[in-house]
Amino acid sequence: MIITKEVHDIDTPTGVMRTYVYRPDVAGQFSTIIFYSEIFQQTAPIARSAAILAGHGFVVLVPEVFHELNPIGTVLDYDDIGKDKGNADKFAKPLEHHDSDTQAMVDFARSQAYCTSKVAAMGVCIGGHLAYRAALNADISGAFCLYPTDIHSNTLPCEALNDSLTRTGDIAGEVALVFGKQDPHVSSEGRKVIYQKLEQEGVSFSWQEVNAQHAFMRDEGERYDAALALQMYLQAVAFFQRLLN
Template sequence: MQIQQSFVDLQTETGVMRTYVYRPVEEGQYPAIIFYSEIFQQTAPISRSAAMMACHGFVVLVPEVFHELNPIGTVLGYDDAGKEKGNNDKWQKPLLDHDTDTQALVKYCQAADFCTGHVGAMGVCLGGHLAFRAAINPAVKAAFCLYATDIHSNTLPAPDEQQSFNLFDKVQGEVHFVWGKQDPHVPNDGRAKLYQHCINSGINYQWQEVNGVHAFMRDEGERYDGALALQMYQNAVALFQRTLR
């Protein structure tokens, strides 16, 4: 499918959130995927990932995840300065503010005349965490979470009872977790803790571990694994075609 790109400024409880919209050119209604970025916001690799998913017949929304903390349009570099700023933003923004962002995105999807109202979530790194977090919203039917950081460690800003690890029982949709075995951000003991928690919580989940490093989806730099990335896009498309149509 050929696609078009635009943006919309959504009002959230913590301010205006610039959101980039990728959707098919052909008129009609399509299911929506909220695509949560890394800490760097909408970089070129994130834009290409969103376009890849949209080409399969989805409306893909990429929100600026730290809109409260940066001017509209901010994109951080994949360098030490960008990493430091992005991590500082991550530790500063409460998880509950991400929840209200998700609600604004869901509301937009349910009202837009080019959306069916069916919503899924996808993300990488911090965005993988936020995609899982989005699945706590009952309107989100499925989540595809790539190397989701900080779920196992309960370290992002939130009261203990609101940490994502403690909210698995709130998830009603299907969750597909993908982990890199060579990813130091979610090491063996962290993955084992999460896997056991998936079993104990009774959520509807898929679990996939691959021989990949952190950020293997990012098609810039030495971490990129194109063969794995292609497989993940195919798996994500299959999940959303099954759950959102």
């Protein structure tokens, strides 16, 4: 399916959020996937991931996740400077601001003639956490979370008892979580904490642990696993087709 790309600046309670829109280049209405990036924002690998999803018949929104903290259009490099800046942003932005960003994107999608009313979320790394977090919103039908960080450790800023793990019971839709066993960011003990909480709260979820490192989806760098990445894209597409179509 041929796709087209647009850029929209969406108003949020914490400022303008540049959002990149990938969608089928044909007439009709399509369900929406909010695709949350790594700390580096919309890099080339993230753009390619969004294009793959859109090519399967979805509208894909890629927000600048730290729009309050950077000039519009900021993309951080995959180097120590970029990593340090991205991590600083991650610990500076309250989760509540991500919540209002998600609602702004839901409202945006539902105002577009080419979107249905159905919205889901997907993300990698911190974006995997933000997809999980988005699933706390009743308007989000489900979330596909790839190696989500900081859920188990409750290290991101938020109000008391408003961290994502504590609020797991508010997830109404279905979530899929994928972790790399060789990922140093989420240990085996950390994964168990998340799994047990999901079971305890009765959330509808699926769970995979694969032999891969952190960022195995990113098609730049030595940790990329092309075979696993292809499997995940196929699983994500099937997941969203079942939930949204």
